[in-house]
Every structure is written in structure tokens, then in C-alpha cells.
Amino acid sequence: MTSYEDPEVRYTYRSTLVDQLRAEGEFQVGRIRLLMPQSFGFCWGVDRALAMVNDARKEYQGKPMWLLNSIIHNPRVNDDMGEMGIQFLKGKQSVPGALEELNESDVVIVPAFSAMVEEMEDLKSRGVKVVDTTCPWVIKPHKRAEKYVREGFTTVVHGTVGHDETRATCSLVRSLGGEFVIVHDMREAEILARYLEGTLDAQELLSGLHPQAVRKNFEPTPHLQRVGVINQTTMLASESRSIAERLRQALLKRWGEQELSDRFRDFDTICQATQENQDAATAVVDSSPDLFLVVGGYDSSNTRNLARVGDAAGVPAWHIQGPDCISVDCLEYRERHTGEIKTKKDWLPEGPISVAFTAGASTPDAILGQVVERVVAVAGESLGQEV
Ligand code: SF4
Known part of the structure; x- marks a missing residue:
């Protein structure tokens, strides 16, 4: 791995729309003003973890490859891992009994969040090859x-x-x-x-x-x-x-x-990416948008906390997982206090509106781009050639 900005990772998850919005900062499309913070989306630690997975797939081609648990907290990225043939040892997608049968022929990827001491000792005792993507x-x-x-x-x-x-x-x-x-x-x-x-x-x-x-x-x-x-x-x-x-x-x-x-x-151990994304989100909600859409896995801690930045500023903030959460008359979102997944009717105001977006450190730009496209379409507008 020569760079954490692995071109394959960037290619898989990038969005030219988001690249352009990132450069512009804000953009008017018909009645809707799109606002983007200065910092959002994939962090250095996630880029690095995904690049390490890519490298391991090449190095250990043909060997059974496992993830100890979710590589990051984003369902699309974890589904992609499964499609690449990487199976899960723990969590919702796990293969029952696989953990107990690991041996020297297996490769196990430890996610960016790290793993428990007991888990690492168990992997070591089984002689498996460990690819440790723990974020520094x-x-x-x-x-x-x-x-x-x-x-x-x-x-x-x-x-x-x-x-x-x-x-x-x-x-x-x-x-x-x-x-x-x-x-x-x-x-x-x-x-x-x-x-x-x-x-x-x-x-x-x-x-x-x-x-x-x-x-x-x-x-x-x-x-x-x-x-x-x-x-x-x-x-x-x-x-x-x-x-x-x-x-x-x-x-x-x-x-x-x-x-x-x-x-x-x-001792402050908040990571730099979290701090930068929260600071940038604070700056964008300070401009009092009509809505603040926070895009990321429902189990993503940093995404949940980005939604709280909107709450603190008194801006209606909705944590959504992706474009499928959005329809003309209904928005699916995670309720911050209870963690329940709820729906809200008539969520997009009539007339001229401003909508701010951000995305968690584990959210691919491609998903954010699809969300922006869906919001613009639901507002009855078209991105056309404007962006
Ligand atoms: S959010 Fe921070 S700690 Fe987590 S992977 Fe990214 S850089 Fe590392």
C-alpha cells in the first residue's frame, strides 16, 4: 500500500457530483440551495482500512478471508466486503461456528475500531494471519x-x-x-x-x-x-x-x-477527522438552513453525533442511512434520543429552501451523492448540466 488515498477505494466510492459540490461549497438548483460543509465523509482511518483490505486480497488470494466484525459502520461497505468473498465472524452477517474453526490457513481482518484483547489472543493462539486495520x-x-x-x-x-x-x-x-x-x-x-x-x-x-x-x-x-x-x-x-x-x-x-x-x-482523545467534521457541520448549520441531512450508517457513532450538531443549533436535523430513506412524502430517519427508526411525512417544505448535508466518516461519497440527487428530484428540480 503506497498511499492511504488508495485509487481503487476512491474509484469505488467516489461521486463526481459530490466532488463538484465539495469544491463549490454551495449551489442553487431551482428552488433549492444545497449547502456542503468544508469537511465531511470518509476519514483517513477508513481510507487506510479499505486500502489495507484491498492489499490483503491481493496478497492472500485464494485463502479464506474473514472480517472479525463490520469493517466500518456502513451497511453498503460491509455488503461490498461480502461480495468480494470476505465473510464475517461476528455480527448480523456472521457464519455460525466459523470463529471456533479458524486455523493457520485463514486470514482475519481486524476492523478500524480495533478488537478486544481476548479476541486478539484467540486469533493468535489459532495461528491465523491477522490483518490489523486498527486506526492509529x-x-x-x-x-x-x-x-x-x-x-x-x-x-x-x-x-x-x-x-x-x-x-x-x-x-x-x-x-x-x-x-x-x-x-x-x-x-x-x-x-x-x-x-x-x-x-x-x-x-x-x-x-x-x-x-x-x-x-x-x-x-x-x-x-x-x-x-x-x-x-x-x-x-x-x-x-x-x-x-x-x-x-x-x-x-x-x-x-x-x-x-x-x-x-x-x-486527555482529549477525539480523533482529528471527527473534530474537523463536527466543526465544519457547526459552521454550515450556523447559516440556519431549513434542513440538515446527515448521511451515514444508523450504527455509526460519529454520524449520530453529527446529527446532534444540528440539534444544538436548533436546525431540523435528520440522520438518514441513504437514498432509499427518501421519498416524495416520507423521510425515514433515526430518532436520536431513542435510536428508533421512524418516518416523517411532508418533510420537505414548499417554496425556496436551503438544505445542508454532511456525511459520517464511514459514508462513501457515492451514497451522499445519491442522497443529494434524490432530494433535488423530490423537490421537483433537476441537476441537469448545472452542477
Ligand atoms: S473516525 Fe477517526 S478514529 Fe475512526 S477511523 Fe476515522 S480517523 Fe480513525
Whole structure:
């Protein structure tokens, strides 16, 4: 692999329409104004992972090739993996029993989010060839968590229970004999903060968090004397900063300035692509578009958080998976608070409108381009030769 900008990957997933919109920034088509942020779509880590898959297919041609789980959180890209003959060991598309039968003749691709320590050890013990596409940005929270364990801090992860990256980080902490607490949002961080400042008891803390937010036998009193904060790389950056500050204030209140540095650590592990896409989305919704369409897999953390950028600006923001979510009278979307897939009728206003778009770090430009085309068509306009 000579470059992370693998031409084959770019060719497969590119869109000339999106290339042009990216260059223009905004474009008027009849009654509809299309607004594009300065940064969106495939990140460096995804480009790199897909390029590594391409290289592995050439190098290990003829060998059984497996993905430990989704390569990235986008259904189209995962379906493409299946069409290339790469099968899945875990998740919805997995082959039952395949994991237990792996041997030296198999090649296993570890996704960009990394894998649990136990999974990596199992692959090693079976002698399979591992192609590890873990994004270097995901290593950053791992390194910091290792440091926290070494220094006697419990790792507080702003992340999502069950997300592949956070599962991997927590398994690393566990394997080193450390402790972790996962807080998903400001509400859960507030529960932890109130325990840390002494206004909630241990039972109230544990019942307020997700049952898997801590490991079995976690004991708040000994394990929450010293805490270090990290973030899943794809969380909402502004929320991560607020959570760290709230926890810092709680410990300050409980222990005072003198003890704070011995009891609290904070390290921003949001990845650069997430930060840039969120900053660019913030800038585009600041222009108050009538709609903000956020395109990406429903299980994509960074895409979900891009939709929250629209909410924060008071702009109607809809997280959709692709062009099939759009019809003349109905829009299918993921409801942010409940995670339910819902539909909205009469979603496209009449008259002159502006529609801002963005796409998650795992969303191919080709899908975003199809979404733009569908929105323009539903608005009764035609891209024609204009773009
Ligand atoms: S979103 Fe960030 S951490 Fe995830 S693959 Fe892309 S660059 Fe890496």
C-alpha cells in the first residue's frame, strides 16, 4: 500500500457530483440551495482500512478471508466486503461456528475500531494471519488508558457501551487489572459527578449507569478515588469537554485544589477527522438552513453525533442511512434520543429552501451523492448540466 488515498477505494466510492459540490461549497438548483460543509465523509482511518483490505486480497488470494466484525459502520461497505468473498465472524452477517474453526490457513481482518484483547489472543493462539486495520487514532485512548492503569487511576470513558472501540478499550483496561466507568452522555456524567462530590451513594451511582458501564465486582469506594478521562474517538467533542470539566469540578469540590492533580486526569482523545467534521457541520448549520441531512450508517457513532450538531443549533436535523430513506412524502430517519427508526411525512417544505448535508466518516461519497440527487428530484428540480 503506497498511499492511504488508495485509487481503487476512491474509484469505488467516489461521486463526481459530490466532488463538484465539495469544491463549490454551495449551489442553487431551482428552488433549492444545497449547502456542503468544508469537511465531511470518509476519514483517513477508513481510507487506510479499505486500502489495507484491498492489499490483503491481493496478497492472500485464494485463502479464506474473514472480517472479525463490520469493517466500518456502513451497511453498503460491509455488503461490498461480502461480495468480494470476505465473510464475517461476528455480527448480523456472521457464519455460525466459523470463529471456533479458524486455523493457520485463514486470514482475519481486524476492523478500524480495533478488537478486544481476548479476541486478539484467540486469533493468535489459532495461528491465523491477522490483518490489523486498527486506526492509529484509536490507539491514542488505548495508550492513555494504559497510562491511567499504571498510575492507579480508574479510566472514565466518554463512549457507548457495546461500541466496538469502547469494548476494545475497556478490555485492555481489564486485561491490565484496571477499572473503567463508561458514561454515555452528560446525564450519566452528572450521576458520576454527584457520586464523586459526595451527594449520591454507591447504590444510586450504579443504578443510574448502564449495567455494563463498569465491570463485575466494581466497587465505587475504592475504585473512584482517582479518575482519568478519555473519549471514544467519535463522540461529540463539545460534550466530551463538558463532561471532563464537570468531573473535574466535582473532585475539586470534594477534595480541594491541593489534591485535585493527584485525583484527576483528562486527555482529549477525539480523533482529528471527527473534530474537523463536527466543526465544519457547526459552521454550515450556523447559516440556519431549513434542513440538515446527515448521511451515514444508523450504527455509526460519529454520524449520530453529527446529527446532534444540528440539534444544538436548533436546525431540523435528520440522520438518514441513504437514498432509499427518501421519498416524495416520507423521510425515514433515526430518532436520536431513542435510536428508533421512524418516518416523517411532508418533510420537505414548499417554496425556496436551503438544505445542508454532511456525511459520517464511514459514508462513501457515492451514497451522499445519491442522497443529494434524490432530494433535488423530490423537490421537483433537476441537476441537469448545472452542477
Ligand atoms: S473516525 Fe477517526 S478514529 Fe475512526 S477511523 Fe476515522 S480517523 Fe480513525
